[in-house]
Amino acid sequence: MSRSAHPAGPRHGDVLPEGHYSAPPADLNALDPKVWSRTVTRTADGKVTVGGVAVTRLAEEFGTPAYFLDEQDFRARCQAWRDAFGPDADVFYAGKAFLSRAVVRWLHEEGLNLDVCSGGELTTALDAGMPAERIAFHGNNKNAEEIERAVAAGVGRVVLDSFQEIVRVAHIADRLGKRQRVQIRVTVGVEAHTHEFIATAHEDQKFGLALAGGQAAEAVRRALKLDGLELIGIHSHIGSQIFDTAGFEVAARRVVSLLAEIRDEHGVELPEIDLGGGLGIAYTSDDDPREPHEIATALRAIVTRECAAANLRTPRISVEPGRAIVGPTAFTLYEVGTIKPLDGLRTYVSVDGGMSDNIRTALYDAEYSVALVSRSSDAEPMLVRVVGKHCESGDIVVRDAFLPADLAPGDLIAVPATGAYCRSMASNYNHALRPPVVAVNEGAGRVIVRRETEEDLLRLDVG
Numbered sequence: 216m217s218r219s220a221h222p223a224g225p226r227h228g229d230v231l232p233e234g235h236y237s238a239p240p241a242d243l244n245a246l247d248p249k250v251w252s253r254t255v256t257r258t259a260d261g262k263v264t265v266g267g268v269a270v271t272r273l274a275e276e277f278g279t280p281a282y283f284l285d286e287q288d289f290r291a292r293c294q295a296w297r298d299a300f301g302p303d304a305d306v307f308y309a310g311k312a313f314l315s316r317a318v319v320r321w322l323h324e325e326g327l328n329l330d331v332c333s334g335g336e337l338t339t340a341l342d343a344g345m346p347a348e349r350i351a352f353h354g355n356n357k358n359a360e361e362i363e364r365a366v367a368a369g370v371g372r373v374v375l376d377s378f379q380e381i382v383r384v385a386h387i388a389d390r391l392g393k394r395q396r397v398q399i400r401v402t403v404g405v406e407a408h409t410h411e412f413i414a415t416a417h418e419d420q421k422f423g424l425a426l427a428g429g430q431a432a433e434a435v436r437r438a439l440k441l442d443g444l445e446l447i448g449i450h451s452h453i454g455s456q457i458f459d460t461a462g463f464e465v466a467a468r469r470v471v472s473l474l475a476e477i478r479d480e481h482g483v484e485l486p487e488i489d490l491g492g493g494l495g496i497a498y499t500s501d502d503d504p505r506e507p508h509e510i511a512t513a514l515r516a517i518v519t520r521e522c523a524a525a526n527l528r529t530p531r532i533s534v535e536p537g538r539a540i541v542g543p544t545a546f547t548l549y550e551v552g553t554i555k556p557l558d559g560l561r562t563y564v565s566v567d568g569g570m571s572d573n574i575r576t577a578l579y580d581a582e583y584s585v586a587l588v589s590r591s592s593d594a595e596p597m598l599v600r601v602v603g604k605h606c607e608s609g610d611i612v613v614r615d616a617f618l619p620a621d622l623a624p625g626d627l628i629a630v631p632a633t634g635a636y637c638r639s640m641a642s643n644y645n646h647a648l649r650p651p652v653v654a655v656n657e658g659a660g661r662v663i664v665r666r667e668t669e670e671d672l673l674r675l676d677v678g
Contacts, residue, residue: 237501239596239617243587249497249504250584250631252285252544254655261591263629266655270548270588273660274627277653280568281666282638284545286321286656289634292507292540293325299507300534304515307351309492309537310336312635317654317663318541319343328371330535334361341368351535353400355421363387372396374450374489376423381437381444388443395443398450398489399424401431403469405453405462422452426469435477446483448530449473452491455538458504460513463490467514471521474530484528490514492535496542498632499584504539538635545634547572547650548588549612551626552604561598561615564622569603570610571647573630573637577609585613589627592619601628605645638664646672 246257255265262269265285273283296306307330308322314331319340322329329345331337332353340350347369354361355376365373366388375381375397388395402423424430431449438446451470453462470488478484495504514532522529549566556562575581585601596617603610612630622628641649651666
């Protein structure tokens with residue numbers, strides 16, 4: 216790869232502009248295990264490997280941009296969540312984070328359940344062999360066709376999100392001669408410390424039925440009267456990318472209070488409580504996520520304590536990690552195209568992907584890390600902004616980071632912790648082709664979601 220010289224942007228020691236970055240790391244070649252999947256290493260020749268395969272070889276075989284998913288790490292995280300909660304609780308992988316038939320098969324093999332929130336996700340789950348009774352069906356606006364498909368398949372639970380949906384599901388279950396197990400999603404009025412667009416438990420948003428004002432209690436009354444429904448529990452979800460359990464403690468206390476009201480009014484103790492997902496991962500070295508066993512211990516203690524105070528039997532707990540499982544297991548590999556220093560500001564590094572494969576920076580102001588992975592470098596760090604090739608000034612992949620000052624076109628750089636939501640939210644903006652997802656394990660990579668082609672684009676264009 217060429218090492219063509221180019222004017223330098225700000226270097227370490229210069230007066231740097233305000234931004235989202237921390238101080239440059241002491242060693243740009245180091246890979247923080249907090250943000251990289253567990254089989255990622257840098258070899259003596261400076262190249263980064265995953266699953267025993269050098270990224271340079273992966274780029275040659277599968278091209279760039281591409282998502283590379285560490286299968287060993289994915290399975291290990293499934294096992295950690297399953298073991299942390301044990302046989303007396305349920306772990307539902309949140310399919311919205313990233314779903315494919317291969318992922319469904321891994322989940323099934325590792326003993327996890329699956330949460331879906333659309334007809335397409337349900338179809339993928341059933342097609343890949345996930346037993347229907349281990350599927351939960353979510354969503355704030357499920358249509359009649361989706362509900363009928365779920366009930367007919369025998370999904371283990373449907374999470375009810377509105378008064379209309381209570382009647383809709385009950386009617387369809389009656390018509391099919393079934394009694395559908397359901398939970399009611401409640402909004403508990405918790406302001407999670409996260410981005411506005413991924414906070415989901417305050418009253419002013421589209422999900423669930425509010426505890427405040429009695430909507431949730433009224434939903435329970437209606438569900439208990441309908442023969443087509445078997446109300447098994449209450450569901451709560453407070454948001455995403457959360458690093459502490461304080462919000463879960465408040466949510467659990469309010470949900471348990473509702474369970475006590477249900478017992479007192481109806482003489483029924485509901486057997487299940489779902490505390491949702493939303494546990495954070497490390498996108499940068501500054502993030503400090505909690506381990507599954509810590510989360511399990513804290514949530515069990517919260518629910519047990521609150522139920523004891525209310526003189527209730529402790530219900531079966533379920534949780535829904537998605538990002539916490541798949542997020543850290545993948546990185547996106549890019550090839551550097553152009554490098555544009557802006558004197559006194561930063562250097563813009565353009566790659567062959569962008570907001571079409573990672574919209575989260577533009578959408579949520581998300582922060583990411585980045586590293587030169589095709590070689591090592593002893594050059595001093597320079598402040599960069601990694602951007603894509605789309606016709607948008609907001610087409611930013613990594614807002615502020617440090618890369619070696621000898622970075623050159625043709626180098627490979629990688630952004631870790633892109634397993635969650637990046638491929639799920641990918642688009643064809645500017646008619647970009649969505650990248651493949653390649654599972655890497657034991658010295659080999661295999662495509663589990665293929666790269667789109669121009670023929671794919673034209674096949675849908677019937678005009």
